[in-house]
Amino acid sequence: MSLFWRIFALNAVVLGSATALLLWAPVTVSVPVVLTEAVILVAGLIVMLVANAALLRIGLAPLDRLTRLMDTVDLLRPGQRLPEGGRGETAELIRTFNAMLERLEHERASSSARVLVAQEAERRRIAQELHDEVGQSMTAILLALERSADEADEPLRGELRHVQEITRGSLDEVRRLARRLRPGVLEDLGLISALTSLTTEFSTHAGMRVVRRFDSGLPGLDEQTELVLYRVAQEALTNAARHAGAERVEVRLRHTAEAVELTVGDDGRGTGAAPEGAGVRGMRERALLIGATLDVVSPPRTGTRVRLTVPLLRKQS
Secondary structure, three states, rough: HHHHHHHHHHHHHHHHHHHHHHOOOOOOOOOOOOOOHHHHHHHHHHHHHHHHHHHHHOOOOHHHHHHHHHOOOOOOOOOOOOOOOOOHHHHHHHHHHHHHHHHHHHHHHHHHHHHHHHHHHHHHHHHHHHHHHHHHHHHHHHHHHHHHHHOOOHHHHHHHHHHHHHHHHHHHHHHHHHHHOOHHHHHOOOOHHHHHHHHHHHHHHHHHHEEEEEOOOOOOOOHHHHHHHHHHHHHHHHHHHHOHHHHHHHEEEEEEEEEEEEEEEEEEOOOOOOOOOHHHHHHHHHHOOOOOOOEEOOOOOOOOOEEEEEEEEHHHH
């Protein structure tokens, strides 16, 4: 039944009931209308309006659900659908909307994959240039400063030694940035070693206590999945250090027969009901890239927990 005929039928039920009451009820209308008859007519009108509103609410409930979903749908949280059933214009509208969501989620996942692949390639290029160009140039400067300091007299020697230490610190920072841009240890030694190196680095430079709890016997994961797990852990640690004011962070990597789960929890201030920032949105896009699920729980003043669940069934297909 189309939406037009559904509304027509609901109104017909109300008007038909009102007509039947007028025909068979022992009520008459005088001219002029007396107060009692006016009260009865107004009460009947109110009853008809309430009944009509209730029936329309029931009849248009699918459209209300569709409107609420349209207001709250997020393509980074796939799988939000309305139940499909029945026939008519409303059911067809819901089926069309669900099909549109399916198409948009697929297109968003494809475009995000292309963007992330390009981003990783650019990170790799920048890291290579930092290592080969900037790193080598600063190394040459460091050696020249060392030779000049050996040949100089005081107080110039002391000043050159000071500049030498500043240059050495800058070179270490450049190398650290290059490692963050391109985690070579991930490619060479695997995910556990890369996460161990990452947490050690954050503990040293951010002054946080980082606790690691890694399960042994991690199942084999492809390169893309390991990179997503590493980047999510990196972003969660960065958020804990920069925004949460955390003193302690726990990084847990465990696995079951069905999934691999990465959890990063801190004791910071949390975000409460604040909207998600670019960092969390980026983690959700990475999770979509490998068909994983990302959950972020951040009550105010009780810390933040980021959990990435990677299903293993996908690896067997």
